[in-house]
Amino acid sequence: MNPLGTGDPLRLGPYRLIGVLGVGGMGKVYLGRDDTGRPAAVKVLRPELAYDGHLVQRFVREAHAAESVRSKGVARVLGAQMEGGRPWIATEFLAGPTLDHAVESYGAFGNAATRALGAVLARTLRDVHAAGLVHRDLKPSNIVLTSGGPRLIDFGIARPEHGLTLTTTGQAPVTPGFGPPEQVVGRRVGPAADIFALGAVLTYAATGERAFSGDHVAAVQYEVVHGEPRLDALPPDLRALVAPCLAKDAAWRPTPDQVIKALAPPRNADSAWTSGALADDIAERERNASRLSALQGDGEPTQGSGLSGITGISRRKLIVGLSTGAVLAAGGGVVWWLSTGDGTGGSAPWEADLLADYEEGTPPPALWGPIRTGAHEASVPLPVRDLVLVTATNGDVRAYDVRDGERRWSADGAEPSAGTAAPAAHSETAFTADASGGLLALKTEDGSRQWTAAADVRTVLAADGGAVYVTTNDNRLRAVSVTSHEPLWTVSPPVRSTAERAVRAVTADGILVVYGSDGKVAGVAAGTGKTVWGPEEQGSGFLTPAVSDDTVYLGGRRLRALALADGKERWARPAAGAGWGSPALAGELLFAGDGAELKACKAVDGGVDWTLTLMNEGRVREAPAPQGNTAWVVLGERGTEGVATVDVRSGKKAWPPLRSGPGRWRSAVAGNRAFLLSGGELTAMPVF
Structure with missing residues (x-):
């Protein structure tokens, strides 16, 4: 807050x-x-x-x-x-946590707890329908678990039962995988639409998996309309209750009262949210x-x-x-x-306490480290839940416990290229290249190999729920499905990508934003590989974009905010120094280097909140790493001048830059810790 x-x-x-x-x-x-x-x-x-x-x-x-x-x-x-x-x-x-966060953090609900959850939600839907409304957006993130039981929230698109028009042109009418077929195709929906969503929610609660999935939004919606739900992981008795809720024909779905009667949770079935962790x-x-x-x-x-x-x-x-x-x-x-940025979406048992205070000018002791990791110079620390991953010079992916720095596992990978050695991660899977150029999916919990795909991978760029995006050895852009493990598409990138300087990329809301070594940026449709906007000249290539909601922020000759969907400019601020570095967003502020200065700009319009000179000359190129009231800033064009620590409340240095000899510095933050990597050594520092 x-x-x-x-x-x-x-x-x-x-x-x-x-x-x-x-x-x-x-x-x-x-x-x-x-x-x-x-x-x-x-x-x-x-x-x-x-x-x-x-x-x-x-x-x-x-x-x-x-x-x-x-x-x-x-x-x-x-x-x-x-x-x-x-x-x-x-x-x-x-x-309280939403249902999706509870399942991610504490595991799928058992049979009895799922029945209890379903009974509460069905009673709530009965009350919603009695008021003449259809909720229309029942999903795990709209269910809050409180000490008094589950609570249904977000009536932002709820409408009277007889209402037909749901959204204006261009707005998504339904959450993929939870809205019923009639809502997907734009027909009139009634109370039975919420029952379909309830069936999808209970499937997720009981198994941790969605009833309908696909490589991209269109594929998920196709499965909802034409495919069959994936219910094999449900216990047989629960499957028999959930399946009718997911009927294609709304007339065949049960009423809330019928669901309540069929679920019949046993006594104390609500212990999932009334006792335990x-x-x-x-x-x-x-x-x-x-x-x-x-x-x-x-x-x-x-x-x-x-x-x-x-x-x-x-x-x-x-x-x-x-x-x-x-x-x-x-x-x-x-x-x-309100997330801490560690990907868990909430308070987790591995998070550190914030530093209550600090002595200005004197850095606090490290939480742990430095520890020798053998990390490649281009490796960037990648926090994933209770682990931080680095890539070693021989290509191994090594995982260290965020609490004490102990190595938890190591997995074989390909020797890193000159460009980047960072794996990508989504949910609880990390992706890297194997020794043969295949795409390797690792379970982050223990480093076990989940699957491999022949993809001719040179650099792993990004990942989302549908695909992993990579550059190939012949410098093309490729998407590999996380379900079929087959390439979805391969295209020549709309911006320059070389063996030494691969594109940098982020993905959000079906758009892959690629920033090339030629200083150009473009938006690529994640589902098809088609360029949907750009390429646009941005200048100062090899920078990483930042994305929040429907906006992408870019460094270069100008610090710019573009609409993610179509690339339209929302605001721009020229550089006062040698050029803007990669930006990072925290709340309503955007942090980026402007030459040798760090600036905090308002994300809404680019207005400068404060400016701090970090060096006498040179440039801050890498994205700052903000967490809490702290921002960690790697100094120098190549990141070899140490790391400055900034109090973002005042825009002042908290203590002198950290330096430990030659070597390229990399930083990442998560769970109220800053992870600093230099010369193959990894250190965890506290955050205030």
Whole structure:
């Protein structure tokens, strides 16, 4: 959670605002408290959108939809103001993991717990339908697990049962794999649509796998309409209950009452979220949220110091406990997921405590290290859950425990090229090249080989749920399916890629953004390999893009924000020095080197928040690594000048740059740790 900033309101209706929980496309969400100390999530429509009739109508619909449902299974609307320049909605504050995070962190639910979950959700859907609504977006990320049981959130696209039109042109009408066939093809949907989604949710809860999957969105939607659900991993008795929910014909699906009766969970089946590690997780988050709002003091907060009123306990620890995993329901249930950036999406048992304070000018002791890893000069530390991966000079991928630096496993790989030696990872799988140029998929838990594919790989670029993107030995761009393990497409890249300097790439929302050594950037359709925008001249090649939501940020001659879907420029800021380096995003700020300076720019418009000179000359090329209130910045054109540590609150150096002799520095952050790699040695440093 971030403190209130310039332009943020101090109070909305009866709610004193404490801090900023998140920012989305339609609005900003604040943590607030009323005069009794009760916390609330307060969503405010963006001022620039308050004049858009369609968006205001949708904002109003969110409030009315959630308000009309009388059920303890949804987040309650506490208040709303629809008139004036700042429309807002306040809802019950929910601090707990979503179902998808719970499954990822603690494993799939057992038979009894899945039945209990299904019964609660079916009762909630019965209440939603009784209010004359269809939720239309039931999925694991819209189910919050609280101490009082599962809660259904996000009524942003809920509509009356008789409503037909769901979205405006260009908006996705359904979450792939959870919406029913009739919703996929754009036909009228009724309550049975939510039952189909319930069946898909229960399959995921019980197995950890989706009922419908594919290499890309279109393939998943095709399976929903024409294919059969994958239910083999379900216990036979549960499969018999779930299968009817996933019927193609809505008329054949059961009603919520029939689902409730069929599930019939045994006594104490809700122990999955009332006892054990998951329950402890929920309880800790709820305690932190309650204490944070209760200990604000009686004075009004001021902008820029929204969390300064806490005394008697560690404010910093409370913020960490809240922000590393709180699911926040606001504006009829719109969810903001506040992640620590380690890929887990929440507070995990391997996370470190934030450094409570530091002595300015004096670096704190390392958490562990330096340890000898034999890492290649081009290797970049890759945190994946409780491990950090590096690539050795002989091509081995080596995994070290983030808590103590102990080596957990090593797996054979191909000798790295001159360009990059970093593997890519998605979920719990790491991808690298094997000695024969094949694509190798490793289970991150133990390094075991999951599969290999003949792909003529030179460099692994990126991975998502459908494919792994690589460059080949003849410098082409290729996508390899993570399900069939076959190449999906191979194309000549729209930007230059060489054996020594392969493209750098990121993937998000079906777009692979590639930045070439010729300083050009382009967007490639992840499903087909077709260039959908660009190439555009950006200058200063071999930089890595950054992506957040629907925007891609680029360094070069100008620091630019482009629409991810079509490459349209949203803003640009010329370089004052030798050129912008690779950017990194943290909350509402974008950090990037501008020549020898580090600048913090507002992600929304590129306005400079602060500037810090890091070197007398040279250039900061690599992306800073921000975490907490700290940013770790590798210095020099080739990263050989050490690592500066910056307090992002003040824009000042926390202590002198870390240097340990010649060698190229690389950095990564996750789980409140900074991982620094130089000369083959890996060190974990604390974050404040």
